[in-house]
Amino acid sequence: MGDKQHPEAGNGKRIHRRKVLGGMCMVGMAVPALAPSAGQAQMPDPESLKPPQVNDVLVHAFGDDAGSVIAVDALAADSKQIFAWAMDPATGMVRSGSRLNQVVLIRVDPARMSEDTAARSINGLVAYSGVCSHTGCDVTDWNSEFLRFQCPCHESQFDPADGARVVGGPAPWQLAALPLKDIDGHVGVAGEFEGRVGFQQPGLSPFGI
Ligand code: FES
Numbered sequence: 001m002g003d004k005q006h007p008e009a010g011n012g013k014r015i016h017r018r019k020v021l022g023g024m025c026m027v028g029m030a031v032p033a034l035a036p037s038a039g040q041a042q043m044p045d046p047e048s049l050k051p052p053q054v055n056d057v058l059v060h061a062f063g064d065d066a067g068s069v070i071a072v073d074a075l076a077a078d079s080k081q082i083f084a085w086a087m088d089p090a091t092g093m094v095r096s097g098s099r100l101n102q103v104v105l106i107r108v109d110p111a112r113m114s115e116d117t118a119a120r121s122i123n124g125l126v127a128y129s130g131v132c133s134h135t136g137c138d139v140t141d142w143n144s145e146f147l148r149f150q151c152p153c154h155e156s157q158f159d160p161a162d163g164a165r166v167v168g169g170p171a172p173w174q175l176a177a178l179p180l181k182d183i184d185g186h187v188g189v190a191g192e193f194e195g196r197v198g199f200q201q202p203g204l205s206p207f208g209i
Contacts, residue, residue, distance in 0.1 A: 048097030051197065052086035052178055056189040058105060058127070059087045059094060067094070070105065070187045072123045080142035081106040081149060081160070083130055086189055100197050102130040103178055104139055104149065105187065112147075112161040120179040120194070125187060128164045128175035129197045132156055136199035139175065149175070163195075172200050 052058075058070045061083040070084060081104040085096045095101045107124045108117070117126055128149075132139050137153035148167060149158040156169030164175035176195035181188045 044097035045093060046097075047088065047091070047093045048095050049101075050095055051098075051101050051193055052095060052103065052189045053088065054189055054191060055089070055183065056086035056095070057089050057183055058084040058103060058180075058187040058189070061085050061096070061102060072125065072182050072185055072187055074187070075105070075107040075125065077107045077109050077124060078144075078147050079107070080144075081139075083138075083140075084127070084187075089183075099138075100129070100131055102138070103127045104130040104175075106149075106160050108147075108161045114162040117161060117163050117177070120177055120190070122180040122182050122187065122190075125180055126160055127178040127180055127187075128158070128160065129178070129193060129195075130175075131197065131199060132171055133166075133173045133175065133196070133199050134169070134171040135201050 060066050060068050060070060075082065084103045084105045085094045085101065086103065087094045105125060105127045108121070108126055110118060110121070110124050113121060120126060130139055132151040132153065134151065134154055134156050137151050139149045139151050139158065141150040141152045143150045143157060146157070147161070149160060149164065151169065151171065154170055156171035157167045158164040158171070158175050159167050163177055166174055173196055176193040176197045178189060178193055179191035181190035
């Protein structure tokens with residue numbers, strides 16, 4: 001399953017709490033966002049700028065399922081990654097205020113996982129920063145022959161079964177890993193990003209957090 005729509009930066013969306021709690025009880029149910037009222041300031045909510053927080057849940061970032069909470073049994077093994085955002089389940093705030101918060105989620109055969117990767121996984125699912133460490137493109141492509149993420153800009157490749165280490169191309173470091181856990185059958189966040197989120201632009205200081 002792959003999200004065909006190109007990931008894009010967006011202001012954080014606060015989703016009505018009652019709808020979120022209702023949606024949490026129905027796996028895959030879309031959770032609509034409230035539209036800002038006329039004249040409302042468009043500044044991102046500071047909570048939307050925060051990277052994924054412990055006890056957040058992951059929601060689909062794009063496509064028809066955008067905003068719906070992702071179940072721990074979602075996705076077929078070794079199929080293309082999807083993009084996700086973290087959401088505070090208590091408030092419905094989706095942390096999409098910074099594109100550095102975007103996450104790629106994929107299911108990997110546990111038999112291929114490194115020990116560290118297995119420790120961060122839940123039910124075969126692993127998650128990483130979706131921003132390439134080279135010059136910051138979204139890691140949207142999937143190499144189905146070698147089972148690797150592939151960046152469309154300069155073809156860096158990352159192995160999701162082994163900490164998203166760089167296995168090809170010019171990327172200077174692996175994708176930051178996001179530890180996962182099961183929260184009531186949904187993909188939850190078990191810890192902060194491990195590793196460096198952001199990217200390196202030739203001739204400039206590294207950008208990111
Ligand atoms: S931005 Fe990903 S390989 Fe260059």
